[in-house]
Amino acid sequence: MTSATILIVDDETAIREMIRVGLELAGYECLEASNAQDAHGIIVDQRPDLVLLDWMMPGTSGLELLRRLRRDELTRDLLVIMLTAKDDEDNRVQGLDVGADDYITKPFSSRELMARIKAIMRRSTNRDEEESIEVAGLKLDPSSHRVFVDATPLDMGPTEFKLLKFFMTHQERAYSRGQLLDQVWGTNVYVEERTVDVHIRRLRKALQTELRDCGLLIQTVRGTGYRFSTTGVCA
Amino acid sequence: MTSATILIVDDETAIREMIRVGLELAGYECLEASNAQDAHGIIVDQRPDLVLLDWMMPGTSGLELLRRLRRDELTRDLLVIMLTAKDDEDNRVQGLDVGADDYITKPFSSRELMARIKAIMRRSTNRDEEESIEVAGLKLDPSSHRVFVDATPLDMGPTEFKLLKFFMTHQERAYSRGQLLDQVWGTNVYVEERTVDVHIRRLRKALQTELRDCGLLIQTVRGTGYRFSTTGVCA
DNA sequence: TTAAACTGTCATAAAATTGTCACTTAAAAT
DNA sequence: ATTTTAAGTGACAATTTTATGACAGTTTAA
Numbered sequence: 001m002t003s004a005t006i007l008i009v010d011d012e013t014a015i016r017e018m019i020r021v022g023l024e025l026a027g028y029e030c031l032e033a034s035n036a037q038d039a040h041g042i043i044v045d046q047r048p049d050l051v052l053l054d055w056m057m058p059g060t061s062g063l064e065l066l067r068r069l070r071r072d073e074l075t076r077d078l079l080v081i082m083l084t085a086k087d088d089e090d091n092r093v094q095g096l097d098v099g100a101d102d103y104i105t106k107p108f109s110s111r112e113l114m115a116r117i118k119a120i121m122r123r124s125t126n127r128d129e130e131e132s133i134e135v136a137g138l139k140l141d142p143s144s145h146r147v148f149v150d151a152t153p154l155d156m157g158p159t160e161f162k163l164l165k166f167f168m169t170h171q172e173r174a175y176s177r178g179q180l181l182d183q184v185w186g187t188n189v190y191v192e193e194r195t196v197d198v199h200i201r202r203l204r205k206a207l208q209t210e211l212r213d214c215g216l217l218i219q220t221v222r223g224t225g226y227r228f229s230t231t232g233v234c235a
Numbered sequence: 236m237t238s239a240t241i242l243i244v245d246d247e248t249a250i251r252e253m254i255r256v257g258l259e260l261a262g263y264e265c266l267e268a269s270n271a272q273d274a275h276g277i278i279v280d281q282r283p284d285l286v287l288l289d290w291m292m293p294g295t296s297g298l299e300l301l302r303r304l305r306r307d308e309l310t311r312d313l314l315v316i317m318l319t320a321k322d323d324e325d326n327r328v329q330g331l332d333v334g335a336d337d338y339i340t341k342p343f344s345s346r347e348l349m350a351r352i353k354a355i356m357r358r359s360t361n362r363d364e365e366e367s368i369e370v371a372g373l374k375l376d377p378s379s380h381r382v383f384v385d386a387t388p389l390d391m392g393p394t395e396f397k398l399l400k401f402f403m404t405h406q407e408r409a410y411s412r413g414q415l416l417d418q419v420w421g422t423n424v425y426v427e428e429r430t431v432d433v434h435i436r437r438l439r440k441a442l443q444t445e446l447r448d449c450g451l452l453i454q455t456v457r458g459t460g461y462r463f464s465t466t467g468v469c470a
Numbered sequence: 471t472t473a474a475a476c477t478g479t480c481a482t483a484a485a486a487t488t489g490t491c492a493c494t495t496a497a498a499a500t
Numbered sequence: 501a502t503t504t505t506a507a508g509t510g511a512c513a514a515t516t517t518t519a520t521g522a523c524a525g526t527t528t529a530a
């Protein structure tokens with residue numbers, strides 16, 4: 001496996017050092033930048049595989065840099081993990097919307113950081129599989145972000161879409177509410193497990209066309225969670 | 236669900252109390268320690284599921300204790316959430332690499348603490364993949380949490396599922412009701428032994444398809460208990 | 471800015487599961 | 501053949517776990 005290159009952007013030298021040591025130990029190649037300007041140059045020039053970007057920095061903020069990266073066609077798909085301080089937490093949602101692939105709150109453990117990096121990279125490796133998935137007469141098209149049953153588009157919210165996508169790519173297996181939260185909502189999002197039930201309901205409702213109102217696709221696994229299965233669907 | 240045990244380590248009694256009340260209200264069992272020495276003893280002795288560890292304490296610091304825990308094979312995987320005060324934040328770089336599973340900065344809301352605990356615990360419950368077991372035309376698949384006879388899924392309750400799973404992994408041997416209670420229901424659960432009979436019946440019923448109504452799989456061992464056996468099945 | 475769309479939580483209704491009984495049936499023991 | 505003891509069953513009420521509808525706070529789009 002070709003070792004990935006990671007750019008660390010943080011104005012605090014100590015933090016950069018700490019992270020770098022850990023990453024290099026784990027076999028990653030590291031680049032560093034202490035401000036957004038340098039970072040941008042390095043990104044364009046060296047094309048790292050992933051950027052660890054501090055939220056707060058003197059001058060151009062990490063947030064601003066992220067926005068710029070996402071605007072540019074060349075850097076749009078760059079993986080970015082935002083490093084936020086506790087105080088910034090309120091803004092994290094905003095950060096994700098701008099398009100960070102993940103964020104991690106300082107202070108964090110190297111364990112956690114490593115786990116996130118691996119998770120993100122793994123996810124991106126499969127990014128080519130953005131072909132539409134088709135299961136049980138259901139077609140999910142990631143690029144257009146829509147779901148069809150036969151030719152008619154179904155209407156559902158973003159969360160339901162993500163949930164369905166996860167289910168369609170992980171069929172025939174039971175997942176606990178906790179696992180679904182991790183997989184669909186993302187790690188480090190604190191949401192009640194019961195919320196999953198509600199979205200399951202919304203998804204079931206959305207999938208329920210006049211024709212196919214057999215709600216058997218998303219099955220309840222009592223005491224455990226839910227399962228997406230085509231077995232036993234529509235007699 | 237078995238409630239988890241959490242050890243609270245903080246030198247301030249008031250804080251421990253506050254946390255304990257909240258956790259117990261949420262159904263967790265709590266242990267307390269006011270210093271690192273005691274904490275270590277309790278950890279080794281009682282093996283809590285998670286430790287809330289104050290960073291700053293007189294004597295051995297929480298940081299030092301965490302280091303020690305991570306060094307020891309027996310406590311390496313223990314979940315630890317560090318409680319840090321605002322003032323400690325300067326030192327956080329030091330702690331980044333010690334390997335706490337999460338950090339939370341004082342003062343924090345009980346809601347936040349609860350959320351983190353839940354998140355951490357569910358993430359750690361990464362049960363490894365279990366192979367599906369197949370016996371006598373019966374297939375039990377742990378990952379999908381289902382049982383099939385040929386290709387048709389069988390319907391049964393959680394307890395019956397656990398019972399069947401136990402039997403399928405412990406064939407050809409007689410178990411007393413008491414042993415079954417221990418193995419399937421879990422130790423220290425007060426349930427009448429005769430209850431086993433009822434669940435055995437329910438399981439037998441569930442396994443009884445139109446085709447295979449030979450209830451010989453689960454055999455009665457008079458005066459002793461039950462046995463799962465493939466010998467003498469379906470004449 | 472307003473209206474429409476989403477989200478996460480609750481409270482409450484609905485279902486499914488559980489442990490026990492009381493009673494029947496089957497197997498040993500007398 | 502009777503009596504005794506163990507196991508099989510159907511019925512229940514209590515308890516758990518899910519399903520749902522309603523809401524209030526937010527975000528998004530027009």
